[in-house]
Amino acid sequence: MNTKKIGIDAISFYVPSLYVPIKELAEKRNIPYDKLNLGLGLNKMAIADKNEDTASFAANALRSLIDENKINPKNIGRIYLGTESALDAAKPTSTYAVEAAEKILANKYGERCLKNCDVLDMTFACVGGVDALHNSIDWVNAGKNRQAIVIASDIAKYDLNSTGEYTQGAGAVAMLINEDPTILAISETWGIATKSEGDFFKPRRIYNKIELLKETLAEINQPTTEKDILSFLNNTSLEFWADPNHKIELFKEEPIFDGPFSNACYQKRNEEALDHFKNQKQLNVLKDWDHLIFHLPYAFQARRMLVKNWVKWLKDNNEIEKLYNEIGTHNENQIDFNIWIKKAGKSKYYQEFIDAKLKGGEKASSEIGNMYTASIFMSLLSLLNSSLENNVELAKNKIGFFSYGSGSKSKVFEGVIQNNWKNKILKSSLFSTLDARTKVSVETYEQLHNRSLKEDHLKSNKIQLSHIETAENKKGFRVYSDIIKN
DSSP: OOOOOOEEEEEEEOOOOOEEEHHHHHHHHTTTHHHHHHHTTOOEEEEETTTOHHHHHHHHHHHHHHHTTTTOOOGHHHHEEESSSOSSSSOOHHHHHHHHHHHHHHHHOTTTTTTOEEEEEBBBBBBBHHHHHHHHHHEEEEEOOOOOEEEEEEEEOTTTTTTTGGOEEEEEEEEEEESSSSSSEEEEEEEEEOOOOOOOEEEEEEHHHHHHHHHHHHHHOHHHHHHHHHHHHHOOOOOHHSSSOOOEEEOSSSOEEEEHHHHHHHHHHHHHHHHHHHHHHHOHHHHHHHEEEEOOSSSTHHHOHHHHHHHHHHHHTTHHHHHHHHHHHEEEEEOHHHHHHHHHSSHHHHHHHHHHHHHHHHHHHHOOOOGGGGGGHHHHHHHHHHHHTTOOOTTTTEEEEEEEETEEEEEEEEEEETTTTHHHTTTOOOHHHHTTEEOOHHHHHHHHTTTTSSSOSOOSSSSOOEEEOOOTTTTTTTEOOOOEEE
């Protein structure tokens, strides 16, 4: 049996400096604000600036982690990035992030200070960052005095006016993983549940080039024959149309998704993963876990999905009478039971459970929105910062984690907060950083979303995308700024 304590020794984050108030977006979309704010817990939505992306987020979080914790990058053996916002189908997004951070770190640690580091992306929708954590813990455990960095970085982007739009968010979290961690020691037991589902995915959209050109010409009242179209395609020098492929593949960051079905998958996979965890280790969720941390597509997702589980846990602990005394009992009829469950979710008893176990982890999500792979780690950071602000001692508290990635997979694991956690969180300044961001109008947000804004909205002193190469053998290669402006 493993006797090492392995887990999170340091943690940092990057959230873009722009946000849209949910109230203003709700007004623009004719959605009742209370539905989004009181119902889903949404307050602000983090927005990436024109020259920000997954790699720049990751690079900024990585650089902050190293600088703030005085980590020698030459001691880092691997940097694994969890993301579902990859920038290339072959070149890992993590390589861009490491290169950008490495250039800045060169002043202190020398050129290519991360050259002996294993760098990799891991993708499984929103659970990819947890996969990177799980894998890195195993790697640290397999050697002696190993150090790894796990980064989760994403931009949650949905179509304008879609039912997912108001849950959008962006940012990254970076964590140092090693032996004898000062923040969170993670146990060996992992519950896992996997099932291939189509609740949320980002396919390549495929279009027939001839039909696309026909439809375009017809739309602008320019009738033409198929012979003319073929002649044009065979003789044009325009790069897009001259490509010999008959099919056009288009990749979009905006997913195809089924919200209600995804919620059902979220619930089912987490339940299955929890059962798998319990098959390996005896567990009483209500009594053994002081706090619960979830992947949060929106701030109140977990509390809305968890009511039935909570009722079951009460029954397992012979504590259901207190709920019955507040809202009454229920019939076995399914319709009556569903009505009763809704009442249970609005009960004072359930709110007490939320306040004690979940609320601290929800706070940052309300101010940022969905961060995909980084959401679960931002929830942990939120709990740590809110506890620090409220002078709540977390040392020796046991945390239960419920992660989920569409497609679909869940991992359930646990960790114990260490005695010196406050010393590593004191400089985090999570909520003051979120309070200092710049508000943008819904119109500016829409321009950023559609990539029609010509200039950066803010002149940042952070790592950002400098330009994308256009030369023949470099076309599409991304170059990031390596000078931090004063």
